[in-house]
Amino acid sequence: MRFKIFVYAIIISLVSQTCKEEKPIEFKEVTKTTNSNNLVELNIPEAIGNESVSKAINHSISQLVISSLNVNDTNGIEPKTVEESIDLFNNEYAFFKTNFPDSVVPWEAQIDGDVMYQSADVISISMTSYLNTGGAHGNLIISFLNFNSQTGKLLKNEDLFEDYLAFTELAKTYFNEEIADKKDLYFEPDNFKLPENIGFDEEGIILLYNTYEVAPYSSGITEIHIPWEDLQTSLNFL
Known part of the structure; x- marks a missing residue:
């Protein structure tokens, strides 16, 4: 009898663990900024649910944001977080104004993300970034990110x-x-x-x-x- 109880306990534990691992990925919109930010508006999807899958998806989204805000090669500085990239963008504008005080065009950056499609196999996210760094017009770029829903791997x-x-x-x-x-x-x-x-x-x-x-x-x-x-x-x- 004890053996049967032991076996049942193992089965229940495995089922419980499997259900936990297979928790579906959901998304919420997050706004990120810093105390010194005056130029960047950022509204992006954040994956929640399965920890390893959501972590992989959120990492790819963050890397795209960091890359989008990386202007003028940032003098070799490589931000590791979205918040660092926001501050760096603001610092680059301050440096620009110091060298070109007569420039009347303020810098700005807006990045928005949307989940376009989600199934058991694939998740498709659209990231729209608009940057104006003082040129004749701003630069609008739309990027699609496709993920394996089971692993979070960028496809x-x-x-x-x-x-x-x-x-x-x-x-x-x-x-x-x-x-x-x-x-x-x-x-x-x-x-x-x-x-x-x-x-x-x-x-x-x-x-x-x-x-x-x-x-x-x-x-x-x-x-x-x-x-x-x-x-x-x-x-x-x-």
Whole structure:
């Protein structure tokens, strides 16, 4: 009888531990700043739930924020936290004003993040950063981050597809349809390449080309949607 109780105790412990480990990932929006910050507005998703998975996801998000705020190579200084990168951005502006006191354009940075899609296999997050460091206009960049939902590992674009070449051909068709009546606005419209940013939403896949990636600043961002029904045989996930 004692042996049976011992076995049951082990089973219950294992089940309990498994349930704890498989706690689904959720997200909350967090705002980060510092006491000396006057220039940076930051609203980003923070993963909570499975500790190892959420830690991996949050690390990747933080690294993107740190990279986005890293201007002028920051004189070799490499911030390790988001808060350090915020203070460094403010310090860089103070240094700039010391050297160019007549500059009337204040620096600013705004970074926002949204969870575009989440399933048992993949989590897709959009990060939008706008920085103005005194130029003729600010710089808007949208970045997609795709994660393995089970591990929190940041996925490369190639990891998303069973047949990357087949998907490239499919994407090329959609791209050509999108720019058919404005090909003259693009740098090399007949030399197709996939964008750096490929993400998921509830309707399918988004291909996003940032400003200057395939067209001049005046053309803005190029965004192409491919519906799920055209993708099922191409994906490694979903």
